[in-house]
Amino acid sequence: MNDWLPSAMDVILSVILSQIAIYGQSVYLHRCLAHHSVTLHPSVCFLFRLSIWLLLGSNPREWVAAHRLHHRHADTEGDPHSPLFEGLFAVTFRGSKLNRAACADRAVVNRLTKDIPSDFVERMPFGRRYGGIALTLIFFSLCTGPLDTFWIYLLAFAQILAGIGIVNGLGHLPGPQVSGHIGRNLRSFALLTAGESLHANHHASPANARLATAKWELDPGWWFISFLRHVKLAEVRRLR
Numbered sequence: 001m002n003d004w005l006p007s008a009m010d011v012i013l014s015v016i017l018s019q020i021a022i023y024g025q026s027v028y029l030h031r032c033l034a035h036h037s038v039t040l041h042p043s044v045c046f047l048f049r050l051s052i053w054l055l056l057g058s059n060p061r062e063w064v065a066a067h068r069l070h071h072r073h074a075d076t077e078g079d080p081h082s083p084l085f086e087g088l089f090a091v092t093f094r095g096s097k098l099n100r101a102a103c104a105d106r107a108v109v110n111r112l113t114k115d116i117p118s119d120f121v122e123r124m125p126f127g128r129r130y131g132g133i134a135l136t137l138i139f140f141s142l143c144t145g146p147l148d149t150f151w152i153y154l155l156a157f158a159q160i161l162a163g164i165g166i167v168n169g170l171g172h173l174p175g176p177q178v179s180g181h182i183g184r185n186l187r188s189f190a191l192l193t194a195g196e197s198l199h200a201n202h203h204a205s206p207a208n209a210r211l212a213t214a215k216w217e218l219d220p221g222w223w224f225i226s227f228l229r230h231v232k233l234a235e236v237r238r239l240r
């Protein structure tokens with residue numbers, strides 16, 4: 001009875017997978033590649049890049065190009081994923097499509113990511129958008145069976161979408177905090193989003209490797225960077 005419901009292990013695995021994807025976005029794509037606020041050891045970059053390919057299928061250069069456009073045009077026309085123009089629903093559920101649309105012109109991507117040259121890894125198998133996700137689904141199907149795989153991926157995907165909706169959607173909706181600043185700090189969601197929900201802090205100082213600026217703000221992405229720095233796998237380029 002109720003054999004079709006997700007097991008506790010499905011839920012735990014979904015949290016682990018979604019957090020790996022969220023940390024990959026926050027620490028690697030965002031703080032390392034897009035803003036150069038931290039330099040990661042090549043082995044850490046490789047693992048993050050592999051995990052992003054396996055779980056999200058995102059192209060790092062496209063992600064960075066879209067994010068740099070977001071900073072350049074935040075909350076105005078030209079922002080690839082503004083909830084003010086696209087709506088909260090589209091930013092949350094069609095975020096990757098919006099990013100891809102912003103990156104349709106390869107010349108724009110190349111211009112915005114001159115510091116991240118395209119390499120053979122991007123063209124061979126990492127660059128194929130759904131290859132990694134398919135591999136992950138096959139792996140989990142073989143290990144846990146199709147039903148558990150369905151739940152694990154659905155729940156992980158829901159958490160990742162929630163993170164995107166919080167940071168890019170709610171983090172840019174008008175509200176009391178937004179006056180005079182770009183973005184909002186949604187402190188209650190910091191644990192779920194590796195600290196990225198401290199979005200007003202980030203827009204105020206985009207190159208800062210640490211997103212928390214007050215004692216009571218949580219920035220787990222920064223905690224992870226501090227750990228990597230402690231074991232000599234990361235170098236912080238800018239604080240404040």
Ligand SMILES: [Zn+2]
Pocket residue numbers: 070074168172183199203
């Ligand atoms: Zn923003």
Ligand SMILES: [Zn+2]
Pocket residue numbers: 030034035067071202206
């Ligand atoms: Zn940024």
